[in-house]
Amino acid sequence: MNLHEYQGKDLFRAAGIPVPPGEVARTVDEAAAAGERLGLPLVVKAQVLIGGRGKAGGVKVVRSAEELKREAGRILGLDIRGHQVRKVLITPASDIEKEYYAGIVLDRKYETPLLMVSPEGGVDIEDVARATPEKILRLHLDQRGLPAYRARAAARFLDSRYPVQRQLSTVLQNLARVYRDQDCSLAEINPLVVTPKGEVLALDAKVVIDDNALDRHADLAELRDLGAEDPGEVEAREKNLSYVRLDGSIGCVVNGAGLAMATMDLIHYHGGKAANFLDIGGSSNPEKVTAAMSLLTRDARVRAVLFNIFGGITRCDDVARGLLAALDRIGTKLPIVIRLTGTNEKEARDLLSARGMTALSDMDEAVRAVIARAAEAA
Amino acid sequence: MSILIDRNSRVLVQGITGRDGSFHAKGMKEYGSKVVAGVTPGKGGTNIDGIPVFDTVAEAVARTRADVSVIYVPAALAQDAMYEAIDAEIPVVVCISEGIPVRDMVDVAAYLRGRSTRLIGPNCPGLITPGACKVGIMPGFIHAPGRIGLVSRSGTLTYEVVWQLTRAKMGQSTCIGIGGDPIIGTRFVDTLALFEADDATDAIVLIGEIGGTDEEDAAVLIENHVTKPVVAFIAGQTAPPGKRMGHAGAIVSGGAGTAKEKMERFERAGVPVAKVPSEIPGLIARALQSRRKPVLRVLRGSAPSAKRTVAKKKAARRVGAAKGAAKTKRPAAKANRAAPKRLAARKRPSK
Numbered sequence: 001m002n003l004h005e006y007q008g009k010d011l012f013r014a015a016g017i018p019v020p021p022g023e024v025a026r027t028v029d030e031a032a033a034a035g036e037r038l039g040l041p042l043v044v045k046a047q048v049l050i051g052g053r054g055k056a057g058g059v060k061v062v063r064s065a066e067e068l069k070r071e072a073g074r075i076l077g078l079d080i081r082g083h084q085v086r087k088v089l090i091t092p093a094s095d096i097e098k099e100y101y102a103g104i105v106l107d108r109k110y111e112t113p114l115l116m117v118s119p120e121g122g123v124d125i126e127d128v129a130r131a132t133p134e135k136i137l138r139l140h141l142d143q144r145g146l147p148a149y150r151a152r153a154a155a156r157f158l159d160s161r162y163p164v165q166r167q168l169s170t171v172l173q174n175l176a177r178v179y180r181d182q183d184c185s186l187a188e189i190n191p192l193v194v195t196p197k198g199e200v201l202a203l204d205a206k207v208v209i210d211d212n213a214l215d216r217h218a219d220l221a222e223l224r225d226l227g228a229e230d231p232g233e234v235e236a237r238e239k240n241l242s243y244v245r246l247d248g249s250i251g252c253v254v255n256g257a258g259l260a261m262a263t264m265d266l267i268h269y270h271g272g273k274a275a276n277f278l279d280i281g282g283s284s285n286p287e288k289v290t291a292a293m294s295l296l297t298r299d300a301r302v303r304a305v306l307f308n309i310f311g312g313i314t315r316c317d318d319v320a321r322g323l324l325a326a327l328d329r330i331g332t333k334l335p336i337v338i339r340l341t342g343t344n345e346k347e348a349r350d351l352l353s354a355r356g357m358t359a360l361s362d363m364d365e366a367v368r369a370v371i372a373r374a375a376e377a378a
Numbered sequence: 379m380s381i382l383i384d385r386n387s388r389v390l391v392q393g394i395t396g397r398d399g400s401f402h403a404k405g406m407k408e409y410g411s412k413v414v415a416g417v418t419p420g421k422g423g424t425n426i427d428g429i430p431v432f433d434t435v436a437e438a439v440a441r442t443r444a445d446v447s448v449i450y451v452p453a454a455l456a457q458d459a460m461y462e463a464i465d466a467e468i469p470v471v472v473c474i475s476e477g478i479p480v481r482d483m484v485d486v487a488a489y490l491r492g493r494s495t496r497l498i499g500p501n502c503p504g505l506i507t508p509g510a511c512k513v514g515i516m517p518g519f520i521h522a523p524g525r526i527g528l529v530s531r532s533g534t535l536t537y538e539v540v541w542q543l544t545r546a547k548m549g550q551s552t553c554i555g556i557g558g559d560p561i562i563g564t565r566f567v568d569t570l571a572l573f574e575a576d577d578a579t580d581a582i583v584l585i586g587e588i589g590g591t592d593e594e595d596a597a598v599l600i601e602n603h604v605t606k607p608v609v610a611f612i613a614g615q616t617a618p619p620g621k622r623m624g625h626a627g628a629i630v631s632g633g634a635g636t637a638k639e640k641m642e643r644f645e646r647a648g649v650p651v652a653k654v655p656s657e658i659p660g661l662i663a664r665a666l667q668s669r670r671k672p673v674l675r676v677l678r679g680s681a682p683s684a685k686r687t688v689a690k691k692k693a694a695r696r697v698g699a700a701k702g703a704a705k706t707k708r709p710a711a712k713a714n715r716a717a718p719k720r721l722a723a724r725k726r727p728s729k
Contacts, residue, residue: 106480108560108590108627111487126632143488183481212626213479215454242624246616257558257624258532258587261613262655265637268616269654277617279624310534310541312503312517341541343517363538364656 008205022091031072103188183213248273289322311342339366390444497563524549530585546659558625566596588614607665
């Protein structure tokens with residue numbers, strides 16, 4: 001789960017990482033009121049769950065009350081790569097002497113979190129990694145977390161001044177603690193700045209929480225901003241479906257993530273485009289099939305639907321029952337191509353044929369069929 | 379033989395009284411696995427379908443000599459279940475549970491280093507040696523005994539490929555699902571080493587997916603140490619970056635972990651990559667016909683007689699076996715780190 005910048009900063013603040021004050025505004029009036037409390041000059045920052053907002057005009061320094069209102073109004077109406085800006089963070093503009101980078105991610109290969117710091121802050125760390133990899137220091141965080149001496153080493157890599165190093169090493173240790181305590185999969189400060197007065201401040205916060213850990217962080221789970229996410233993905237999550245919106249026209253309902261990926265690849269291979277990734281999971285729950293159908297039939301882009309079910313623990317007849325129930329409830333005119341193989345395949349075919357439907361048993365054949373049906377329907 | 383499990387394996391089911399645990403314990407037993415014990419704290423002394431239930435893993439092992447454990451507990455309890463099995467020194471532990479927080483697995487992975495247990499999973503379908511032993515949740519009937527080893531990060535996609543192999547009359551030595559999470563106990567490199575050393579395996583099918591670099595590590599290992607033919611397939615060729623595709627580990631992040639990179643790396647290692655799953659049986663058949671030349675022959679640069687080739691092949695296999703045994707020791711990350719050096723030292727021409 002991605003957190004907004006202001007939510008990430010709240011986590012950082014609570015962990016003792018210095019962040020500038022700030023207020024969230026949903027309207028121009030709220031922004032103006034916040035501006036009066038905080039004092040000029042200010043920065044207006046779009047709160048969207050996607051990167052690259054600066055380049056899209058979603059971050060702006062303002063020096064007067066009028067400018068604040070104008071920019072807050074403009075940014076609150078922005079659409080940043082499909083993400084509507086509904087909130088802005090109003091925060092005092094900081095004087096910046098140095099911009100550094102600090103971030104922690106999971107290193108899958110070493111099976112530990114990895115702290116990366118760089119004196120090249122304020123830019124995309126992947127660009128730094130490509131252009132000047134020697135400007136990134138990497139430290140694996142083992143069972144000890146980040147011992148003070150390693151935090152000091154990282155701080156020395158960033159800044160030569162001892163008083164600044166002391167602040168930086170504390171920030172890094174606190175960042176390591178947040179990462180572990182809050183079950184983060186990413187905790188990033190970019191930029192981590194030093195002001196002309198020699199103060200260290202986290203000017204941004206990018207935090208991603210491990211979805212699998214939300215059960216033990218009720219407070220974090222509440223931070224989920226449903227309005228900022230794709231409605232289809234929100235609905236799918238509520239129904240325990242794994243769904244990702246894609247940009248094609250063929251809806252897919254598949255059991256299992258690997259098979260679902262292979263299905264969308266196969267659609268592409270045969271010249272079509274999938275409208276979604278959708279995994280109904282390994283269990284035989286007709287309710288899930290109904291929920292999946294309901295989701296796809298309301299997607300106006302979908303021209304045809306492919307069911308690709310490999311019955312193992314999932315029983316084909318349960319899927320067929322779910323599909324028939326869904327059709328009774330929803331009643332769609334969309335062409336549906338069904339591929340069923342495996343456990344209780346025959347029972348499923350009997351159920352479907354009683355309703356005048358047939359199921360294929362070969363995956364390639366089914367994919368070619370659904371592409372043809374989608375082309376007819378378009 | 380086979381890898382990791384065979385008809386003598388004595389299976390213990392952790393979480394046997396739960397809905398999934400009891401269902402699959404029955405399924406494994408019906409398949410012919412020797413399910414000797416179950417564990418659920420507080421349910422000791424009862425039985426499920428004739429399988430005795432114990433309160434602790436240690437007690438179950440002491441009483442039944444179980445040597446494989448399979449875990450079907452909710453995600454929140456899975457870390458503890460793994461610790462209990464590792465502390466009971468069970469050689470093979472298979473964790474089926476899905477949805478385990480990464481932090482829990484970071485700690486388990488650290489604890490496993492230097493210990494004797496081989497963990498498979500989590501978030502995996504388990505493994506099966508067809509006709510002998512099933513430890514997991516896969517439908518047994520799609521498999522057939524044979525000589526193809528299969529390793530995969532997926533569940534149902536594995537079934538799909540197994541079914542295609544079975545219909546093409548290509549039975550399997552062992553099929554193993556290593557799991558779709560970012561941190562898993564056994565990776566491609568570990569299973570490749572085991573298959574390379576296994577006399578009952580002639581060729582290997584590897585089914586990878588987007589996310590991480592385990593496929594790339596596998597390609598390096600194959601290039602240098604695997605003499606048996608390998609055929610690969612990568613799922614997620616059309617997955618958008620930054621989106622998790624169902625599996626917690628299936629995500630292209632920061633431009634890394636794409637299917638394209640993985641496919642290209644395999645091809646550079648001389649591993650045929652199937653574009654669609656249905657190509658796999660054909661590629662295996664072709665690879666088996668024109669077997670990759672054994673290392674020794676390539677190094678000599680001459681073509682020995684057929685008889686000698688067989689002898690060399692066996693020798694090469696033994697070398698691989700010894701290497702495999704060394705490689706499978708933890709930490710896995712260390713083995714990966716060392717691999718590129720070996721690549722430089724023993725570069726072999728790829729086809």
